[in-house]
Structure formats: C-alpha cells, structure tokens
Amino acid sequence: MSTKTNALETIRPRGAPFEGLGRPIKGPGALTHDWRRFWHLTYNIARNEFKLKFFGSVLGYVWQVMNPLLLFGVLYVFFVVISKVGAGGQPDEQFYGVQLLGSIVLFSFFGEATGGAVKSVVDRENLVRKIQFPRLVIPLAMTLLSFFNLAMNLIVVLIFALISGVHPMLSWLELPLILALLIIFSTGLSMLLSAMFVRFRDIKPIWEVISQIIFYGSPVIIPLEKVREKLLTPPHNTQFHQILYHIYMLNPLVTVFQQFRHSMVNHATISAENSLGGWLAMLEPVGIAVAVFALGFWVFNRSAPYVAENL
C-alpha cells in the first residue's frame, strides 16, 4: 500500500481508499455522544477542585462555611445593628437575619459559579491542548463545584433558621424550583464568560464589577419591600420610578432571592409573584434566565472547536 517513490516533489494525495468507514471524526466540540463520560468528567473535575480547595488548608471545609457567615456577620452588624435595616418590627422583617444569610448563601453560589468559570477554560490549557474531551465539562464542573458548596451552606442556613425559630413549612418544597432558576441563570453566564475569556482577557475585571453591581442590585441586604417603598409608594411613584422598578425586577436573581425569603423563611415577605404583578409577569425573569443560558451555550458551542488553537 505504501507509495514507493523517490521523487523530490511532494506526494499527491489519493482519494479515500476504503469503503464503509462510517463517520469521520468531528474534531473538538462542546458536547459528546457519550453522556456518561460527560457526567463522569464533570463530576470528577468538580470533585478534584473541591479537594484542592479544602484538603490543602488546616481548617478545610470550615472556611467554606465561614466565608458567607463572615460576610453575614459584617453585613448584619452594619445594616441591622447600626443602620437598623430590617429591624423595624414589621412582620416582613421577622427573621431578617435568616433572610439575609439565605440570600448571601445564594449569591455566593452565583458569584462562585460565574467568577470561577471565567478563567476555567484558560486555566486548563494543559488539558485542552492535550486531550480530546467535550469542552463544556469545564464550565459545568465549576457550576457543580459551587453547587456542592451551596448544598453545604444551605444546611448551615437550615440550622440557623431552626435556631431562630423558623418553623418548617410546606412551601419549602419550592426550593428545587428556586434553585433551578438560579442554576440555569448562573450556568448560562458561566458558559458565556468562560468562552469569551479565551478571546478577551479583560472579561475578568469587567465581570467582577458587574457581579458587584448585581450584588447590590438584588435583595441581599436591602429587602425588596424597602425597594418597593422607595420606588412604588407616593410621592415616588412616577413613571420613571416605575421603569426603574421594572428594570430592577428583570434580574432573575431578584425573583430567586425574594421567593427564597418568602417561601423558605417568612410568608410575611412579598412573594416573587406579587412583586412582579402576577404569574404571567414571572415569565420575564425566567425568560431572561433561559435566554442567557441559551446564549451562553450557543457562544460556547461555537467557540469550543477553536479553543485549543486560540489559547
């Protein structure tokens, strides 16, 4: 079969010499047909990262719980003890501490998943350039890693809630739905950011700023009731204020955090449905989360074949 030629000119290629070879290989991509492998990879990358983070330090996992707790302590002292936010004795302000901690924990997930994903693909240059594997596992592993942390932090929130006197409620069953919305939104951004970072290295500082804005633009410290008070009650209820409120409510995290406060902690707080003005209006933040997910996937999927070359 070998071409035995000593000619100095280059060899002319022949056509495909074999029949019935099946499908040619596709080259690198975001996904794979082998979904088990996809899951195994995602899980194991996340697991290794988890190990790296905690088994290297003396206090290990304690740090992970301490992080949101410390932030909670600082915010609690400044806003509740000093500024008296959430300490006015209104029914919706009951269990404000639990509401605050819950929101912080949820935001921590968002911040970790997206912030961790930004550099994730570039940091794994070593893998990407040497092994063919579905590229999407990298940002997804970062989301999964953050989810491990979220699960453990939620246990802390649960304990704190029970100690504070929150009674178990039937509405706790809404938790998976609330988390699903949070995860869809975060994963979408993770995919988008990690793919964009390959080309634009200033995505990281830009995202850090935006992430801060989102932190203050969602009901973590300032309860939604306070926002409504400022924007919707006279004499502030001009059209301009209403537009501002509408923009505020477009953030899917507002829906996530507020519904968490309402159905997990205190029914006296306004539900996401009521704050938006009906079930139908929920389509707006949910639609945005889904759209971000779709956009993130589209961008990642498009850039995945070239990641190894562009690193």
Added chain:
Amino acid sequence: MSGTASRDAQPPIVVDSISKTFRVPEERVHTLKEYALHPLRHRRYQTFDVLQDISFHVGRGEFFGIAGRNGSGKSTLLKCLAGIYGVNSGRIWMDGRLSTFIELGVGFNQDLAARDNVILNGIMMGLSPREARRRVDEVLDFAELREFEELKLKNYSSGMHVRLAFSVAIQVDADVLLVDEVLAVGDASFQQKCFDVFYRMRDEGRTIVFVTHDMGSMNRFCNRALLLERGRMVHLGEPHEVADRYLEINFGRSAKASAGADGEGAEGRAGDGEARVLEAWIEDEHGERPASVPQGQRIVLKALVRFNIDVEDPIASMYVLNEDHKAIVVATSAREHERSGRFRAGEEILCSFAFENVLAPGRYNPLFTLAHRGTGLDLMDRVEGAFSFLVTGPEAMGGAVDLPVEVGIGRSDAQLPASVRA
C-alpha cells in the same frame, strides 16, 4: 508486520486529504476594550497553511512513524488525529479507543497528587471511574512512582512527570496510541520499557503512531513512516527511505544532486561531498577481496576516503544491511575514536571495520558514511551499494546473526556440562 492493512479491511486510521490552516491576527486583540475601540483593526489575519493535502492510512497493528523538522506540521497532524484540532478540509476516520501522549504530557493538574491526576486522566481518555481507580496502581507501578503517589505533581521532576504521563497513556487499553516525542526524555531504562510496551501493544494488534525526529528509533521500530516538510507529504514509505530523505532535507542537500555532480550514479549517495568514499571493499583473513566469505572467519570492511576540505574529527560509520534492508551490524568511530584527528584537503585515509563474521548466511550490503563531528548526521558522504558480499554457512537457522551458542539439556544445573552453566 507490514501489509496488515490488506488483512484487515478497515484500517483504524484513515486520513483523506486533510488540510489545516491557522489564522493568526496580525495584531492580536486581547481585550474587549481594544475590540470596542478599534473594531476594524482585528480584521486582518495572517494565514499559515500548517498541513496541506495529507492522506495516508495506518493498518491495524502497525507502528507508523511521522517525521519532519521542527515546524513541519507533525505535531499539528497528531493533534488533528487526536481530535484536539479540527481540520479545515478533508476527513479523518478513527476506529477504536484513542490514547494520546502529546507535548510530553496528558494534561496534569500541578496541584493535585499523582493518584488523583491519574484517575482524572483515565476518565478523560474514556475509562469509567471505577476502571480508572482500579488501574491507578498499575500506572504508578509502571512509572515506578508508587512511593510518590500522594506527592503533588508540582513537586515532581520533569522526568517523573513524563514517566507518569506516559504510563497513563499506555494503561488505558487504547486501540490507537498517538505518541509525540516520548523518547526525548526519560532515562535509558525507561525508554527501554516504553519500547517493550510498544512491541507488546503492536503484537496485540494495537496501532501506534509515533512522532519523532530521532531517525534511529524510527528506523528500528516503525513499519512505515511519513515525512512532512512545510506541511506537505514528502515521502510515505519504508522508514529507512524516510530517514534518508529526512537527513537530506535537514542538511539542505539532495542525494541526487551531489551524486550527479560527481558523475556517480550510486543509489543512496548523500552528503555535502566534502569527503568522498573512493573505494570500498571487503578483505578476508588473507588480505584478499573475496565475493563471498564463510561464516566464522574474521572479515574486514574497508573504505578509502578523500577529503576535499580540511576536516577535524570526522566520524566514520559502517552499517551492514541485510536483504530486508535492516542494519545487522553497526559500527562508528564516534564511540571510541571521537577525536579521530585533523585532516587536510586532498588527504586520503583508510577506514577499517574488522569483526568476526557471525552473520547468518545470505547477501549483505555495506553502507559507509562520513560525517562532520557532532551528531554524526551532518553527512559528508554516504555510500550504499558500493559492493555486496555473500556469507556462506552450513545452514540458515533463522537468526540475523549466528553467534556461537553452547547448548546443553539436563535435569538440573549439575547435570549440565560446565560449558553451559552460568
């Protein structure tokens, strides 16, 4: 082992006229800010045709070499085969599980312990997590790194790193193994281990594609080879042919051109012509030049060489090739006479290689080379086929050489004659 492709209708690797182009922006835009401020600047690209019209196939159980100079596209080709780069045109068929060893590694995380890295890489290459965990010990044992299994990779030496990576690559039961320059690192004993594994894998019907610029190992191990130069296929065929072409390209000279200049038509003549083998012959014990020599006698292969320039410490080498073109005896002055001396232009010298004739009966072709000092690859002259000689003997046993071997059979060591005991 060659010709396995015809036995198996479907070769594990078929490459059909693939091309690969890299587009590199003339001014690399690294930030969103620059992109926004200069939206037109990033439009200009420089294109590099890294691979053009590459077609070949590799049969099952074949050991296929890819050779070429730095930047010839061989590593890119390997990455295309591995599915790490997409191709711009053409198609690649890959049948069976793939294992890769590229850029001296399989992609380790420096902060993780060896054990965790091995498991993760096993999964990356397609093992189930359980299977990957089961094989960790085998991998660590092969790499001889068992005692360092909990050590973080960043504390490994580069040699340990490569050993571990290579062990992972070969322990995943791949049908096709793509290896890039594995022999560049690792000590001699590990290299030997690598080749033991290569042979075992090949015997098991697995396929190995091997990128190298070490022509010696390519000659020794590959069934067939491909030579790339500037992204194009220059030669596809026997490894020794590829090795010859590689050396020609490397030193910028053409065998035919230099041979033609001298008016000699000897096949396989190469080198820059600064030395010339004027004559080569074989002498027996009596100083005569026979056409055939019996086994067991002392024979001397001699070459008369003239230098056309002043040379210092030239290297003379001799290869005795059998009819299959395999080197049976190789000798070089580089080993014991590295400082062979200084010679003036026009001087004639005699190179002599004497040895006990243990060659198996058959016809042999000596090949002489003269090289500048250094690697021994920068040839001044190379003569093949100047003459051939026949070795005669009572019978061909099948070995490449017939060394005197004492044979004894007995129930125990004590029963054996003293001559066959250790």
